[in-house]
Amino acid sequence: MTRTGRIEALEDYHRYCAGGLTDPYPLFHRLRSEDPVHWCEPLNGWLVTRHDDVLAGLRDPRLASDRISLSMNAMPEPLRTQMCPLGNHVSNWLGFTDPPKHTRMRALIMKVFTPRLAEEMSPRIAEIATGLLDRALCGGEMDFMGGFAFPLPASVICEILGIPMDYQARFRRWAEDMLLFAGAVGPSIAKVAVPAHKSFVELTGYFRELTLQRRRDPRPDLLSALAAVEDEEGGLSEAELMGLSVFLFIAGHETTVSLLGNGLLALLNHPDELTRLRREPGLMASAVEEFLRYESPIQIATRRPIEDLAMREKRIRRGQTVVLMLGAANRDPERFPEPDRLDIGRPENKHTAFGWGSHFCLGAPLARIETQIALRLLLDRAPTIQRIGEAPQWRADNNLRSLRRLDINVS
Numbered sequence: 001m002t003r004t005g006r007i008e009a010l011e012d013y014h015r016y017c018a019g020g021l022t023d024p025y026p027l028f029h030r031l032r033s034e035d036p037v038h039w040c041e042p043l044n045g046w047l048v049t050r051h052d053d054v055l056a057g058l059r060d061p062r063l064a065s066d067r068i069s070l071s072m073n074a075m076p077e078p079l080r081t082q083m084c085p086l087g088n089h090v091s092n093w094l095g096f097t098d099p100p101k102h103t104r105m106r107a108l109i110m111k112v113f114t115p116r117l118a119e120e121m122s123p124r125i126a127e128i129a130t131g132l133l134d135r136a137l138c139g140g141e142m143d144f145m146g147g148f149a150f151p152l153p154a155s156v157i158c159e160i161l162g163i164p165m166d167y168q169a170r171f172r173r174w175a176e177d178m179l180l181f182a183g184a185v186g187p188s189i190a191k192v193a194v195p196a197h198k199s200f201v202e203l204t205g206y207f208r209e210l211t212l213q214r215r216r217d218p219r220p221d222l223l224s225a226l227a228a229v230e231d232e233e234g235g236l237s238e239a240e241l242m243g244l245s246v247f248l249f250i251a252g253h254e255t256t257v258s259l260l261g262n263g264l265l266a267l268l269n270h271p272d273e274l275t276r277l278r279r280e281p282g283l284m285a286s287a288v289e290e291f292l293r294y295e296s297p298i299q300i301a302t303r304r305p306i307e308d309l310a311m312r313e314k315r316i317r318r319g320q321t322v323v324l325m326l327g328a329a330n331r332d333p334e335r336f337p338e339p340d341r342l343d344i345g346r347p348e349n350k351h352t353a354f355g356w357g358s359h360f361c362l363g364a365p366l367a368r369i370e371t372q373i374a375l376r377l378l379l380d381r382a383p384t385i386q387r388i389g390e391a392p393q394w395r396a397d398n399n400l401r402s403l404r405r406l407d408i409n410v411s
């Protein structure tokens, strides 16, 4: 049997391809050591798992981010035609564009979405987190995901954009459905496309209305600033404005939710590291980097080669799907000694959880500050935190690594 054949004989391999592998890291180790650039038939794409290859892939201009065609082509007719409006919309998300469109749109958003914004938001983040904890701590028991990890980043991104928080349940469904669609690889996309289309229609309808209001009556928020840019020469088309604001809304919702849950779970599973963090609160920034590496919220970055190329002697054809496995790269023993060990003081933690290069995450400063503030407040106010109930459940999603629930007792 070939080396690749052995991997394909693994049950975990097929569970992973079906999107339901709770602990993917043993499989990632096998892939990385036995077939680091692996053709995956069920996902119809190349899985790249070594840290140096992933990094090189993120920097390689021959690997395009404009990849919605891969998703559209994975759907049968008539579904593909029905999903065209959704595909056109996602092709205007910043993370799905390439130069020169990407350069122009990124420059515009960087004018308004600056790293300083994160610093300026800090007092407000602490205020929102404190309010949520007041409620949670008086109950004693809580689902950390629903009671804290979701409402905190959701409130923060809504405030930045200038969106009233009165539609929370709908917001969550919209963000989840759209991210599932955008992150799907291969034929599994057909399963998530219809709910994503419904959410897309509702979400863009809502944003369109809000943008019109902000144009009539501008406020000191990001949506008003973007609406003003739309009108400038060389600014944004209506579709681009919608793509940018919806993408920020979704990126701001689900990713930090995941980081908060993954970080707390990692600490609860490693009581020595939790005690260490309580004793040395100065380690918080480094701990958050370790959570990002150890359980990366965004596990993959998908790319479309614009020409034939070679990677570790594998011939990759133009137009095939290339999946840069961020979560696997971040457990590469060649880059991170003892990669499966949580070490909140890990030196040299150059993870790829926020991507790399021209598409490096614009929300990284905000996500870092939010998580540091939120976990600091939680640890300060809850001297004991215990997991209760059933084992925490991961979402069935190979892109977003996030918990459904995390039941805890706080006192």
Ligand code: HEM
Pocket: 065, 094, 095, 096, 106, 157, 247, 248, 249, 251, 252, 253, 255, 256, 259, 296, 297, 298, 301, 302, 352, 353, 354, 355, 356, 358, 359, 360, 361, 362, 363, 364, 366, 367
């Ligand atoms: C823990 C939280 C977060 C993680 C792990 C994360 C992860 C990522 C990753 C991996 C990419 C690169 C994708 C690629 O190269 O294909 C990215 C891009 C991006 N992220 Fe984040 N993100 C987080 C939070 C946020 C937040 C809070 C925002 C904004 C509110 C945000 C906005 C963006 C934007 C606009 C891009 C696209 C940049 C570009 O294409 O030029 N992210 N993020």
